[in-house]
Amino acid sequence: MNKKIYFLILFFASLTFCLKAQRAQTHSGRYTGQDAFPLETYIELENPTKPNLAEWQKIGNIIYSWGKSNVRYKKEEPFSGKIQKKLNLTAWKGEKVNAQLVISTNVDISKLNFEVSDLRHSRGKYTINKDNISRAFVRYVMTDELNKGGRGACGARPDLSKYDSSLVADPIDDISQYLKVDKHTSQALWLSVKVPQDAVSGNYRAEIIVKDGQSCIGRLKLKLKVLDHVLPSPEEWTFHLDLWQNPFAIARYHKLELWSDEHFLAMKPYMEMYKNAGGKVITTSIMHKPWNGQTYDPFLSMVKWIKKKDSTWVFDYTIFDKWVQFMMDLGIKKEINCYSMVPWKLSFQYFDEQSNSYKEIKTKPSEKAYQEVWGAMLKSFAKHLKEKKWFEITNIAMDERPKEVMLQTFKIIKRADPDFKVSLAGALHPELSDELQDYCVALRMKYSDELKALRKSEGKVTTFYTSCEEPFPNTFTFSSPAESEWLAWYAAKEGLDGYLRWAYNSWVIEPLLDSRFYTWAAGDCFLVYPGPRSSLRFENLVAGIQAYEKIRILRDEFKKQNNTEALDKINKILELFDEHKLASTPASEFVDRANKELNKF
Numbered sequence: 001m002n003k004k005i006y007f008l009i010l011f012f013a014s015l016t017f018c019l020k021a022q023r024a025q026t027h028s029g030r031y032t033g034q035d036a037f038p039l040e041t042y043i044e045l046e047n048p049t050k051p052n053l054a055e056w057q058k059i060g061n062i063i064y065s066w067g068k069s070n071v072r073y074k075k076e077e078p079f080s081g082k083i084q085k086k087l088n089l090t091a092w093k094g095e096k097v098n099a100q101l102v103i104s105t106n107v108d109i110s111k112l113n114f115e116v117s118d119l120r121h122s123r124g125k126y127t128i129n130k131d132n133i134s135r136a137f138v139r140y141v142m143t144d145e146l147n148k149g150g151r152g153a154c155g156a157r158p159d160l161s162k163y164d165s166s167l168v169a170d171p172i173d174d175i176s177q178y179l180k181v182d183k184h185t186s187q188a189l190w191l192s193v194k195v196p197q198d199a200v201s202g203n204y205r206a207e208i209i210v211k212d213g214q215s216c217i218g219r220l221k222l223k224l225k226v227l228d229h230v231l232p233s234p235e236e237w238t239f240h241l242d243l244w245q246n247p248f249a250i251a252r253y254h255k256l257e258l259w260s261d262e263h264f265l266a267m268k269p270y271m272e273m274y275k276n277a278g279g280k281v282i283t284t285s286i287m288h289k290p291w292n293g294q295t296y297d298p299f300l301s302m303v304k305w306i307k308k309k310d311s312t313w314v315f316d317y318t319i320f321d322k323w324v325q326f327m328m329d330l331g332i333k334k335e336i337n338c339y340s341m342v343p344w345k346l347s348f349q350y351f352d353e354q355s356n357s358y359k360e361i362k363t364k365p366s367e368k369a370y371q372e373v374w375g376a377m378l379k380s381f382a383k384h385l386k387e388k389k390w391f392e393i394t395n396i397a398m399d400e401r402p403k404e405v406m407l408q409t410f411k412i413i414k415r416a417d418p419d420f421k422v423s424l425a426g427a428l429h430p431e432l433s434d435e436l437q438d439y440c441v442a443l444r445m446k447y448s449d450e451l452k453a454l455r456k457s458e459g460k461v462t463t464f465y466t467s468c469e470e471p472f473p474n475t476f477t478f479s480s481p482a483e484s485e486w487l488a489w490y491a492a493k494e495g496l497d498g499y500l501r502w503a504y505n506s507w508v509i510e511p512l513l514d515s516r517f518y519t520w521a522a523g524d525c526f527l528v529y530p531g532p533r534s535s536l537r538f539e540n541l542v543a544g545i546q547a548y549e550k551i552r553i554l555r556d557e558f559k560k561q562n563n564t565e566a567l568d569k570i571n572k573i574l575e576l577f578d579e580h581k582l583a584s585t586p587a588s589e590f591v592d593r594a595n596k597e598l599n600k601f
Contacts, residue, residue, distance in 0.1 A: 024036035024037075024510065025509065025510075026045075026142070026508070026509055026510045026513060026514035026516070027160070027296075027508050027509055027514065027516055027517055027518050028142075028160045028161075028165075028514060028516055030045065030514065032045065032510060032513055036510070037253050037254070037255065037510070037530070038512060038530075039175075039254070039530055039531060040175055040176075041175075041176055042512050042513065044139060044140050044141070044167065044513065045142050045167070045513050045514060047075055047076055047140070047167045048165050048166060048167070049074075049076050049166055049167070050076065051076040051077070051184040051185075052076075052077070053184065055077065055078055056078055056106055056184050058078070059078050059104060059106060060106070061105070061106050061107050062103065062104070062105045062106065062107065062109075062217055062218070063078065063079060063083065063103075063104050064079075064101065064102065064103045064104070064210055064217065064218050064220070065079055065081065065082075065083040065084050065085070065101065065102055066084040066085070066086070066087040066099065066100070066101050066102075066220060067079070067081065067100045067101060067102045067188065068100060068588065068592075069098040069099055069100045069190075069481075069536075069539070069540070069543075070480065070481045070482035070485060070536075070540050070543075070587075070588050070591065070592075071100070071480075071481070071482075071588065072168050072169040072170070072480070072481065072536065073100075073102050073138075073169055073186055073188050074168075074169075074186065075140050075167050075169070075185055075186055075187075076167075076184070076185070076186075077186060078104040078186060079102045079104045079186055085218075085219075085220050085221060086220070086221040086222075086223065087099055087101075087220070087221070087222050087223065088223045088224075088225065089193070089222070089223070089224045089225070090224075090225045090227065090599040091193070091195045091224060091225070091226055091227065092195070092226075092227050092229040092230060092231045092550060093195055093196065093197050093198070093199050093201075093226060093227070093228075093229065093230045093231065094195060094196070094197040094230050094231035094232065094233065095195050095231045095546055095550075096192055096193065096194045096195070096542070096543075096546070097192070097193050097195070097224070097543075098190065098191065098192050098193075098539055098540075098543065099190075099191040099192075099193075099222065100138065100188050100189070100190055100191075101188065101189050101191070101208065101210075101220060102186055102187070102188050102189075103181070103186065103187045103188075103189070103210060103217070104185075104186040104187075105181055105183055105184075105185060105186075105187075106183050106184065107183050108180075108181070108182055108183050109179075109180070109181040109187075109212045109217075110180055110212060110213065111178040111179075111180070111211075111212055111213040112137075112178060112179045112180070112181050112187060112210075112211070112212060113177065113178050113179075113211050113212075113213075114135060114189055114208055114209060114210045114211060115208070115209045115211065116130050116133050116135060116191065116206055116207075116208050116209075116222075117130060117206045117207045117208075118130045118206065119132075119133070119193070119204035119205065119206045119222070119224055120204060120205055120206070121200060121202055121203070121204050122202055122203045122204070122205070123200075123202065126199075126200045126202070126204075127204075128193070128195065128196065128199055128204055128224070130206075132193060132194045132195070132196065133191060133192065133193050133194075133206070134174055134190075134191070134192045134194075135174065135189070135190070135191060136172045136173055136174035136189070136190040136191075136192075136534075137172075137173045137174075137176055137179050137187065137188070137189060137190065138169045138170075138171070138172055138173075138187075138188035138189065138190050138536065139169070139170070139171040139172075139173045139512075139533075140167040140168060140169055140170075140171075141167065141168060141170050141171055141477060141511075141512065141513065141514065141515045142165060142166070142167060142168075142513065142514040142515060142516060142522070143164075143165075143166060143167075143168045143170075143476070143477040143478045143515055143516065143522040143523065144157070144160065144163035144164055144165060144166075144478065144516050144521060144522045145163050145164040145478055145521070146471050146476075146478075146521060147521075150471060151471055152468060152469045152470065152471050153468045153469075153471070153474075153476060153520055153521030153524065154467075154468040154469055154520060155468075155519070155520075156518065156519050157516075157517070157518055157519060157520070157521075158518055160516055160518070163516075165516075166478075168477055168478055169188055169536060170477050170515070170523070170535050170536050170537065171512060171529045171533050171534075171535055172190050172533055172534040172535055172536065172539065173531070173533055174190075174531075174533065174534075175531050175533065178213075189210070190539075191208070191222075192539070193224060195224075195226055197230055197231075197233070199226050200226070201226050201227060201228045202225075202226060203223060203224070203225050203226075204223070204224040204225075204226065205221065205222065205223050205224075206221075206222045206224070207219055207220070207221060207222070208220045208221075208222060227599070229550070229553070229554075229601075231546060231549060231550065231553075232549070234275065234276050234277065234278045235275070235278075235331050237278040237545065237549050238497070238549065238552060239278050239488065239491070239497070239498045239499075239545045239548050239549060240280050240281075240334075240461050240463055240497040240498030240499075241277060241278045241279050241280055241281075241498055241499060241545060242279075242280060242281040242335075242337070242440070242463065242498065242499070242500040242501075243274060243277075243279060243281075243500075243501050243503070243504035243527065244283040244500075244501070244502050244503055244504055244506070245270075245271065245274065245282070245283045245327075245504050245505065246283075246295065246297060246299065246503070246504065246505050246506040246507075247259075247263070247267060247323065248297040248298065248299060248300060249295070249296070249297035249505055249506055249507045249526075250263065250266055250267050250270060250505065251263050251266075251297075252297050253507060253530050254266045254530075258300075259319055259322065259323075264322075264326055267326070268330070269532050270505060270528065270532045271326075271327060271330050271332065272330060273528060273532055273534065273538075274332065274504060275330050275331050275332050277538070277541070277542045277545065278542075278545050279332055280332065280334040280335055280498070281332075281334065281335040281336075281337050282323075282324055282327045282328070282332055282333075282335065282336045282337070283337060283339070284302050284320060284323065284324065284336060284337065284338050284339070285299040285300065285301055285302050285338075285339055285340075286301065286302060286303045286320065286338045286339065286340075286377075286381070287301050287303070287305070287339075287340065287341075287343060287348055287349070288300060288301040288348070288349035289301075289343065289345070289349075290339040290340035290343040290344070291339075291340075291343065291344050292343065292344040292345040294344070294519065295503070295506035295525060296506070296507065296508055296509060296517070296525075297506065297507065299339070301349065302319045302320040302323055303315055303316065303317055303319070303320050303377075303381075304316035304318075304319075304351060305348070305349065305350035305351065305377070306350065306351045306353065307350050307351070307352050307353065307354075307359075308353050309353045309354050312376075313350075313373060313376040313377065313380070314380070315377060315380045315381065315384075317381075317384050321388065324336055324388075324390065333393070334393065335393055335394075335395060335423075335438065335461075336390060336393055336394045336395065337394075337395050337397035337423055337438070338381075338394060338395065338396055338397055339397050339398070339399070340397060340398050340399065341365075341374060341396055341398060341409050341412075341413070342365065342398050342401045342405055342406075342409055346362060346363065346364045346370075347360045347361070347362045348360060348361050348362075348363070348373065361373065364405075365405055365408040365409050365412060366408055370412075371412055374412055374416075375412060375415065375416055378396070378412070378413060378416030378417065378420065379416045379417065382416060382417040382419075382420060391419070392421075394420075394421065395421045395422055395423035395437055395438055396413055396420055396421070396422050396423070397422075397423040397424070397425075397438075398422075398423070398424050398425075398426070399424065399425040399426055399502075400425065400426045400427070401424070401426055403427070403429045403431075403432065406424065406426075406429075406432055406435075407432075410422065410435050421437035421438075422435055422436055422437060422438075423436060423437060423438035423439070423440070423461075424436050424438075424439055424440070425440040425441075425465055425500055425502075426440075426441065427441065427442070427445065428441040428442075428445040428446075428447065430448070430451055433451060433454070433455060433460075436460070437460055437461065438460070438461040438463070439455070439460065439461070439462055439463070440462075440463040440464060440465050440500045441464055441465070442464065442465060442466070442467065442469065442470075443464050443465070443466050443470055443473075443490070443579060444469075444470070444579075445464075446494075447462060447494075447496075449495075452494075452495050452496070456495075461497050461498070462496055462497050463491070463496055463497050463498045463499055463500055464490075464491065464494070464496055464499060464500070465499065465500040465501060465502070466487070466499075466501065467502065467524075468520040468521060468524050470579075471583070472579065472582035472583055472587070473486045473487060473490075473579060473582055473587055475501060475523065475524075475527060475537045475541070476521045476522055476523040476524060477515040477522045477523030477537070478521070478522060478523070479523070479537070480586055480587050480588060481536040481537055481539075481540040482540060482586065482587035482588035482590075482591050482592075483540075483582070483587040484536075484537045484538070484540040484541040484544065485540040485541065485543045485544035485547070485587070485591045486544065486577060486582075486587040486590060486591055487499050487541065487544055488541070488544030488545045488547060488548040489544055489547060489548070489574065489576075489577045489590070489591060489594060490577045490579070491548060492547070492548045492551045492552070492574055492577075493574035493575070493577045501527065503524070503525045503526050503527070504526065504527055504528065505526050505527070505528055506525040506526055507525065507526050507529075507530065508525060508526075511526060511529055511530060512529055512530055512531075512533075523537070527541070544591070547594070547595065547598060550598060551570060551574075551598070554566070554570060554598075554601055555567060555570060558570075566601065569597070569601075570598075573593075573594050573597045573598060574594075576590040576593060576594055577590060577594075
């Protein structure tokens, strides 16, 4: 081939690649320098905080140590805690326990990886196979901070340059086999041990070998004490976990046709992660944009509204059925929440047969037009749900709506079918409780003991949520991961059924690289990453849910035994979980102390 032609081809190929990479851009307007929407491998954004070389000169070429699983270790700082080459963990049978180890290097590492042996029982013949141990890298993502007053993180952020920009540890990458680690960098590694329910009680030991390619960097020891208690499998957990799923974000990120077979195939591992965390609720959108497009990937309607030429209404449930059945087949089948009769923007899209086009009707609960269209929809919906045998687990769901509007809406729902169930995530109004099967209020609002007891006796769900309003505790990418675990301990203390967070996977444009958004603080919109990949926040949330289940099991056992002393000890542990203490004391102090005491039983 002519050299000139060869170099022209090479030039245009390089130009095409650069232009393609340049198109990949985050919400902050920053070009990523790589293809959009990476799934398998990716390069983190450049760290805006430079390493302090004087601090790095204090360590040798490489140091490595066990850290804590609820702490974010900074990429630019060498590990500064006490070097620990041995780690002791305690677990119930059936429990998943996590560990984090940190490498700080003054030299380039080209292929960081690590191996784990089987866990061998001290009596020799029993093992927990290493197939029960998952390995991953803790990656770094761009984040920001609370609003300048430090009292929350609500409100538009059109100019992200006004907020802190820093890389923080959060995504847990179990897809990459190796990582290139530059000198003057700390890199965390992640281990999760899923203890089999039939494991033999006692002490187990394993060895972890940290490597650069095939060369050994160092070895660490892991000791696992398995207690005699058994934790049920996630589908048997009572904790009511409601994380709103966003199928539309997965279709966009994976570049797949919405609701295609390929889309459902891509969604399966994400929803299995939700199920394995104890997820109980299926999120559905029964009208167009119930939250007025507050997420980057808005929720479109899973029900097609059709106004026929004779002005009657019909409703197509094809997509709704497909999504719900998909989730139920995975084992997520306690509740179907349908949003929303009272959306943020009181406008309802429908297909008009007369004009062969989509139109909108703007109306509110007090108006005749609203009552007519929703009356028709709910009657049709009730009939359909009963045919599918889903009616009993379905809630007409609303969030953050005023009391007066809710009272008007209840009347319309009950006229359509008096047996319809309703859920609300919003303000606490005890007078609404009778009408709400599932009631969720903000953490700062406190149900009375009498209301909680009444709802429990009626078999109703009573939970709490956090949003952009709570500075502590929360699940932002700059929040302490221990705050995610703290949430379920708080639910146990307050006698609540569980926790709601409005976004499981409502991703920003490039969530693996930059978790910031133009509305609300970084990470507010999602808990898991594309891949799928877990996160420090999500893993610590699950750790808290496991603690909630352990407390429930122990309480039941101690009540049967009339062991008031043990019950008092559990109550004493739970007194630690007061949100007002978090502004001055890290959540990790409370959850570490509580876990230590709980594992003594």
